[in-house]
Amino acid sequence: EVQLVESGGGLVQPGGSLRLSCAASGFTFSRYEMNWVRQAPGKGLEWLSYISTNGNTIYYSDSVKGRFTIARDSARSSLYLQMNSLRAEDTAVYFCARNFYDSSGDAFDIWGQGTMVTVSS
Amino acid sequence: QSVLTQPPSASGTPGQRVTMSCSGSNANIGTGLVNWYQQFPGTAPKLLIYANNQRPSGVPDRFSGSKSGTSASLAISGLQSEDEADYYCAAWDDTLNGVVFGGGTKLTVL
Numbered sequence: 001e002v003q004l005v006e007s008g009g010g011l012v013q014p015g016g017s018l019r020l021s022c023a024a025s026g027f028t029f030s031r032y033e034m035n036w037v038r039q040a041p042g043k044g045l046e047w048l049s050y051i052s053t054n055g056n057t058i059y060y061s062d063s064v065k066g067r068f069t070i071a072r073d074s075a076r077s078s079l080y081l082q083m084n085s086l087r088a089e090d091t092a093v094y095f096c097a098r099n100f101y102d103s104s105g106d107a108f109d110i111w112g113q114g115t116m117v118t119v120s121s
Numbered sequence: 122q123s124v125l126t127q128p129p130s131a132s133g134t135p136g137q138r139v140t141m142s143c144s145g146s147n148a149n150i151g152t153g154l155v156n157w158y159q160q161f162p163g164t165a166p167k168l169l170i171y172a173n174n175q176r177p178s179g180v181p182d183r184f185s186g187s188k189s190g191t192s193a194s195l196a197i198s199g200l201q202s203e204d205e206a207d208y209y210c211a212a213w214d215d216t217l218n219g220v221v222f223g224g225g226t227k228l229t230v231l
Contacts, residue, residue, distance in 0.1 A: 044224045059219050102175075106171070107211075
């Protein structure tokens with residue numbers, strides 16, 4: 001079964017750090033570009049970051065640029081998000097999502113179940 | 122404030138056809154492709170439509186998408202109670218160099 005499973009969420013104080021992981025299974029992880037997307041409580045989806053298959057191309061949203069770092073380890077079939085200088089507004093469910101491509105276009109076709117991050121003192 | 126604009130709510134009765142819009146700009150929808158995601162409360166989003174009008178395997182043909190200029194639409198025909206969910210549009214934004222989502226439309230089946 002094709003699956004993404006996030007972990008690493010929890011309660012952290014403002015200014016603190018957290019590292020999220022996303023374990024992939026059921027597909028060849030190294031062949032797929034990956035993303036992080038979050039959703040604050042009661043709010044919509046917000047794309048955060050993208051990483052290419054070899055890790056050489058990375059994009060961030062302005063809201064996390066300079067504070068969050070995306071990385072991947074194909075040997076472990078895992079995606080990571082290092083989150084530093086966390087703020088209350090970073091409180092959200094964090095999803096990893098696989099990029100799917102075909103001749104028509106691309107989209108996020110597989111999503112993890114999400115991991116909750118709460119930033120509060 | 123989301124880069125893509127969606128009406129916050131939509132509604133319809135079973136069997137009816139409903140549409141929901143997604144408005145953007147030349148930096149995103151106008152020059153790119155639109156994807157639609159369906160999300161039920163407490164669950165991860167699910168890809169519903171990609172590349173404006175393509176349905177992934179397993180998505181019923183009751184769901185269809187279209188794009189014109191800087192706007193896109195999702196249509197659901199033969200509305201069913203299980204279609205009650207939140208629907209998000211998304212596209213790549215050339216100015217922001219990232220994916221942008223709409224604020225989502227909450228669909229209620231009356």
